[in-house]
Amino acid sequence: MWKKPYGRTGAAISVIGFGGMRFANPADLDASAALVHHAHARGINYFDTAPYYCDDHSEDIMGRAFRTMPRDSFFVSTKCIESDGAKLRASLERSLTRLGVEAIDFFHIWCLLRPEQLDERRKGGAIAAAQRAKEEGLIRHLVVSSHLDGEDNAAVLDSGLFEGITIGYNAINFPFRAKTLEAAARHNLGVATMNPLGGGLIPRNAQRLAFLKGPQDQDVVQAALRFNVSQPAITCALVGFSCEREVDEAVAAVENFTPYPADHIERVKAGIGAGFAGFCTGCEYCLPCPTGVPIPKFMDTFNQKILEGTDRAMTERLKWHWSLPAADAAACTECGACEELCTQHLPIRERLREIAALA
Numbered sequence: 001m002w003k004k005p006y007g008r009t010g011a012a013i014s015v016i017g018f019g020g021m022r023f024a025n026p027a028d029l030d031a032s033a034a035l036v037h038h039a040h041a042r043g044i045n046y047f048d049t050a051p052y053y054c055d056d057h058s059e060d061i062m063g064r065a066f067r068t069m070p071r072d073s074f075f076v077s078t079k080c081i082e083s084d085g086a087k088l089r090a091s092l093e094r095s096l097t098r099l100g101v102e103a104i105d106f107f108h109i110w111c112l113l114r115p116e117q118l119d120e121r122r123k124g125g126a127i128a129a130a131q132r133a134k135e136e137g138l139i140r141h142l143v144v145s146s147h148l149d150g151e152d153n154a155a156v157l158d159s160g161l162f163e164g165i166t167i168g169y170n171a172i173n174f175p176f177r178a179k180t181l182e183a184a185a186r187h188n189l190g191v192a193t194m195n196p197l198g199g200g201l202i203p204r205n206a207q208r209l210a211f212l213k214g215p216q217d218q219d220v221v222q223a224a225l226r227f228n229v230s231q232p233a234i235t236c237a238l239v240g241f242s243c244e245r246e247v248d249e250a251v252a253a254v255e256n257f258t259p260y261p262a263d264h265i266e267r268v269k270a271g272i273g274a275g276f277a278g279f280c281t282g283c284e285y286c287l288p289c290p291t292g293v294p295i296p297k298f299m300d301t302f303n304q305k306i307l308e309g310t311d312r313a314m315t316e317r318l319k320w321h322w323s324l325p326a327a328d329a330a331a332c333t334e335c336g337a338c339e340e341l342c343t344q345h346l347p348i349r350e351r352l353r354e355i356a357a358l359a
């Protein structure tokens, strides 16, 4: 298995990581733990879990598997969403017990959805509690997981608090996160990428996304995984596995694979613009909006409708990904300035009206 250094931590992690949020039958701890063992046997050594995943079974599943795996053969990543320091400590201790390990290798300050949340975690004592736990040896590396866009993530990494970051990154949404990768590279930090297959969007739109495929790729799933792991700033792609076949396919995607050179990555990125008429590429040329409308976030939301064909795809994107009320789209005064600048000539005003109507 191809491994990369996770920033400057000294850990070498497999470029495919096990995302522990998609077990087929999480209540069956033994069968689920067997899937973890299968992945480990195939060379995966980075296992990502969290409280609440899979009806709160995921940490127990991982713990059951870890108890029979040599401790120096794997890295465990888990998370805590609390702002309060005492609550973070309680959550960490619960995770340690459930996972059956003496220390969490990669402990995430979990799920930044709004830039001010980093300050909330600071003021509530969560960051200090995590740092204390690190000094005690209960946490090896303090990292962060974020749904912020590139610039906000760059500010999070510039804070110097973290040794790495987990972000959603794939061949569709990469423009929104480009500045994250630049900041991570600047500070020599690790980057784990979740959602490398766009939550299933990429395989579901295989024909439309055929331009992702390079000469070595059998299908768009391979192409999408390789798109992520070929990039020097990305350490690993986390895949949520539910069966052995999925593990084997992901492992096959990176075995005997020569990372794609920068010009291929650039060709794929250009293909998003050229092959996707009507698709927002996240270039941000439309900004700033005089009334502060976060246009790229709303246009990314509309991308989901283009791909999935439903309003629900938009409401879910707004709620779970951007944490943005649909009503905020109504702040548009229809001045038209953004449409003159839009590199994709999108009908931004019309789309904002459609999004505002979801409120």
Ligand code: SF4
Pocket (backbone or CB within 6 Å): 288, 289, 290, 291, 292, 293, 295, 331, 332, 333, 334, 335, 336, 337, 338, 339, 348, 349, 352
């Ligand atoms: S048209 Fe609306 S979104 Fe575009 S710049 Fe003007 S106010 Fe902002």
Ligand code: SF4
Pocket (backbone or CB within 6 Å): 279, 280, 281, 282, 283, 284, 285, 286, 287, 295, 296, 299, 341, 342, 343, 344, 345, 346, 348
């Ligand atoms: S300029 Fe157009 S394509 Fe670029 S982010 Fe703005 S809306 Fe999207």
